[in-house]
Amino acid sequence: MSPGTLETQKKDWTRIAFFVLTPLIGTVGTAAHAWRFGFRWWEPALFLALYALVGVSVTAGYHRLFAHRSYECHPAVQAFYLFFGAMALQNSILAWGSDHRIHHRYVDRDWDPYNIQRGGLWAHILWIFYKGPADRTFDDVPDLKRNRLVQWQHRHASLIGIVGGLGLPTLIGWAMGSALGGLLWGGFLRIVVVHHTTFFVNSIAHLYGSRPYTEANSARDNAWVALLTNGEGYHNFHHRFPADFRNGIRWYQWDPSKWWIRGLRVLGLARGLRSTPALVIERSRLETARARAESRAGAGAAHPIEAVRHHLDAAHHALERAAVLWAEAREKGRRSWREYREQLALARRKRAEALRMLGSMPEGV
Ligand SMILES: [Zn+2]
Ligand SMILES: [Zn+2]
Incomplete structure (x- = not known):
């Protein structure tokens, strides 16, 4: 059209x-x-x-x-x-x-x-x-x-x-x-x-x-x-x-x-059902959370934003670790799958915590 x-x-x-x-x-x-x-x-x-x-x-x-x-x-x-x-x-x-x-x-x-x-x-x-x-x-x-x-x-x-x-x-x-x-x-x-x-x-x-x-x-x-x-x-x-x-x-x-x-x-x-890997989905959620945090940082919220960044970094590391474990799990099997899921869950928790903190920050802080 x-x-x-x-x-x-x-x-x-x-x-x-x-x-x-x-x-x-x-x-x-x-x-x-x-x-x-x-x-x-x-x-x-x-x-x-x-x-x-x-x-x-x-x-x-x-x-x-x-x-x-x-x-x-x-x-x-x-x-x-x-x-x-x-x-x-x-x-x-x-x-x-x-x-x-x-x-x-x-x-x-x-x-x-x-x-x-x-x-x-x-x-x-x-x-x-x-x-x-x-x-x-x-x-x-x-x-x-x-x-x-x-x-x-x-x-x-x-x-x-x-x-x-x-x-x-x-x-x-x-x-x-x-x-x-x-x-x-x-x-x-x-x-x-x-x-x-x-x-x-x-x-x-x-x-x-x-x-x-x-x-x-x-x-x-x-x-x-x-x-x-x-x-x-x-x-x-x-x-x-x-x-x-x-x-x-x-x-x-x-x-x-x-x-x-x-x-x-x-x-x-x-x-042939097509679905997006959980890792890729979580990465997009983390990127979106990071962008939201940085836009608040640009608005002058220097101090509280550091705590948010800290959680986002932890989420990032957990996700990177999960990616390594995922590759290993495909070769080795069960035990790595459990660790992979734990790291992925940790990444989600840290990202959610960062967003909670961001949400509770007063405007213009
Ligand atoms: Zn639409
Ligand atoms: Zn559509």
Whole structure:
């Protein structure tokens, strides 16, 4: 997508109508239907089931598989993603993947399609209201262009999205006794919720949250967004290590997409899962902590910053030692692994302690 300006970009009125009407029907329509007819157990169940299936097709499929190639999977799983992903009505894999790779490459700059510097509302939804270039070739995503399933989905994405996204829940609703109930709960309400939770990653997760892995861009780790988006809210990690199949790397971080991908591997349907070594991740956290400390030092906090630096140096030494032990462990085995883990844990503790001290330092000291 060309960066353009609001003056030079043409509005896409079909999309604008779609993105204005679907929330109205999805929320007001569903509420009115529930008020008039009550609701049956299967209606919220249908909503949740399709929310989960379509959601994971966007996060584990569109995003982590097609846009980032963070793992490989069986064509049957790809077919699942391209069908349920199209039901999200967020464009084809080809267009979505291209936009998203441009977002990563030019994050926070003019060429970033959902550049947060143009405002939260722009990054959330306004960017969709404008037409991209008509002669888009998708030469920037040659791997996706070569994929026949992706090409086929690109040609029929709107049709699959409407027939599957609205027709399928209507059919299920009809079988359960209310076609309209199925259409509203599993169709419109689900589309709107999947839309806006996905968009939260581009808006909220670029505005609010922490930046433990890099401060070079606006992406943030936001656990609330992760809760709504199958784990995509750990966006600071993701921008630092976009090829990693995980976004929430700690066991307690809510990232169902990561568990889904691991589940596929157990079933023999996915392989080649790419993950960043713990040492590399910790090094980025330490560098970010060091940069934060030095920016405070520059502000004239000479005395207390020395104690912070002391902890950061200790973390650095522990990490260097861990790197040596890691190399040894690969050759020798068990005992070194234990020592490696101890040194890595020590590095984390020292880095965390330094950040705690930095956080408790009064401003301008
Ligand atoms: Zn982003
Ligand atoms: Zn991404």
